Amino acid sequence: MPHTDILGFENTSGLYAATDKSEFLDHKWQDKNSVFRIDQLEAALGNVAPESFVNEMREGLKKVGMSIRLNPYILDLIDWRNAESDPIRRQFLPMLSELEEDHPCTSVDSLDERKTSPAPNLIHRYPDKVLFLVTSVCPVYCQYCTRSYAVGQATESLQKDTVTSASGWLAALNYIRSNPSIEDVVVSGGDIARLKPANIKLIGHALLDIEHVRRIRFATKSVSVQPMKFLSDDPWYEAINEVAQRGRSLFKSVFVHTHFNHPREVTPLVEKAMRRLFSDGIHVRNQAVLLRGVNDNPSTMIELIKKLSAVNIQPYYVYSCDMVMGTEHFRVPVSDMQMLEREVRGATAGFNTPLFIVDTPGGGGKRDVHSFEYQNSKFGATGYRSPSVDRNRMYFYFDPLRTLDPAARAEWRAPGGRDAILARLPSVLPTAKPSVMAAE
Template identity: 35%
Template sequence: MAIYDQKQQAIAEKIDPETILMNWRDWKWQLQHVVQDIDTFERLLEIRLEDSEKQKLEETLARFPLSITPYYLSLIDAKDYQNDPIYKQAFPSVSELHVGEFEMRDPLHEEQDSPVPGITHRYPDRVLFQVCGMCSMYCRHCTRKRKVGDEGAAPSREQLQGGIEYIKRTPSIRDVLLSGGDPFLLSDQVLDWILSEVRRIPHVEVIRIGTRTPVVLPYRITDELLMVLKKYYPLWINTHFNHPREITESAKLALAKMADAGIPLGNQSVLLAGINDSPVIMKKLVHKLVQNRVRPYYLYQCDLSEGLEHFRTPVGKGIEIMENLIGHTSGFAVPTYVIDAPGGGGKIRVLPNYLVSWSTDKVVLRNYEGVITTYQEPQTYESIYKGSGKNQEIGDKLEEAQEYKAIGIAKLLSDLDATISLIPENTERMTRSHE
């Protein structure tokens, strides 16, 4: 049962003296009373900021707006709010006005990789479909800060239909990720329509939804919403917990409802300075996630979006965290540490180096303890897919085995492709040869 404690009651009564428990747990009531200004924030938490600080913060809000649900606000430790991980993720900082030399408006080139409005098609067989322009809370570390508070970012029905039509006419797409904003900020009816349209497309095998509502608005996970979602299996949901304190009783209830409905759950965390950049914190987080049937999926290096430099850590900090997870806890509790490459290069996995060296006969490996060991290579291995004739026929008969369409490094490794090198365009050597 979700907890409605004295602190939440006090906040609720300051918002509306007639508020009852049923109101607080109503996700629409929460949205109607999101905190969007500093004065309300101070009044509800009974804290007082210095006037000089408030003036600077107002400058930040003029560029990057504020929005916090009463629920998420209630998790802040008002007695030590400046060091609170909830506060740092939800409340603005003057540091956001500092745009670093390498920070960009759209670092992941989502708009450049958009064949039609609302669709980002970066990987061969999957697309990101931005179906909602709203969030219940504006995360201060958002990679799409360029769209925060932009009313024009909300997709129209026509834009949504355009995205659906693109997926229909692109048979290589087998996986569709609904994103935003937050798709769960849509009404059940609109979400039902989108899911039904995507599910009707024969070549779409999997639908995924990325949402932070279990973290900042857990009451959105209603029985009515689950009735909609259960119609469209296989459906996967990824959440966004960054700190163990976010996994409250209300959050646990929301996660349990989705898991009990048969929906696989994953979690994508962002590595944030001063919030979760500690092996102890991250280990506690992944342990609490798996206890609640959520598989840690990705740990993201913070993106190069504008105003995020104060959140970014060295990549070495992420490697340190991975060193303290791999081998030190269950394998399924270890997320994949990735850098989403600037310029639209996609997610690049970054791991400690466990392959020490290798020869034609063996590889030399080290484990999490520092033990150095060897693995003997097979003496008689020969791939059945190499060459032509019978082996070629076997390869052709494998369902969906389209190795000949491989790209990147996979193309160079393919025995069915004659390509021997990948050469960037307009290199100095190529320019000389053309001359």
């Protein structure tokens, strides 16, 4: 059967047409039938994708930092008749022909998370907030993942950092306990969909027991990529619900943060999962990533926001794609992001209008895309200040090289070019007034 009532459209590729609906809706069946290797993908696709297409993906995977992991639900959400341009395929399966040479300022840990890690599994950048990384596994792997230095399996091009461990959790909890300034904890990874219910309770209750922790955010992409997890894994769902209800009794908030990028991902099954969360009073916020060829036009972005709002997911953030290895083809210039923000604002209620955010390379944190204080259009450099992190430093995001004129592109690529260009940018601006340095 074509699963139209699950996906919201009839996928004529018929990949799972013979699969029993109750099996398809079982999170365990989804995990068991997930693909991690190209030969598994080839077997799952059968005749649906031509051999040349699979070869493109095989070669693409050799160049990127993220391994693959896809479940049948996501494979079924891809329109295989138009796979090359399909916005779902593009997020999870790289094709060699679409990859672009990395920008010279790309790194494996663009946000410098490892430099702000005071305890294992913990990132502490903002005074009152920490990011607690509890696992390095997710139900699916996104090719643009900012944490590709640790998440997923090693690829031919990138070895991964040590994975998180339960002993690391205790050290992280001790750090949070001994720092009264920490009010806000994001429990992420990886994805809490991969945590056992007992560990969700252990971490959730331990955090609620700390008096100064006022807010917990459980981060999981499973609302988007494995919604049946909320409907068929009762012990896991009830673990989240138990922590959320206890949080409410303590006047502390326990929210779920998730990650949708394209309106087609908001399926009838997502609505069912959201009805359960909503009826239990659990709030869900979305953090999208702006991705070229996926959601980088006003009509797609507005449709995404409206569809999320319709299922009571708050469209909270749209991030720029981080400057991590293998993501150059996904990135768009800052000016495109500003244009999108202008188009989106006013299309719906303000509380459902996301903030468009540049998470500045080097660890400056999240800045409103319009709040830049320096721009160099020739070299595609946009500078942001971040006083709560370091008021004496300017943090730069760089436009993709494809969007610059050929001479500037050549300067970036020349030997020593990167350092010469960076030396010409201001390290800090004495005034908070925006300044625009036109093309030199």
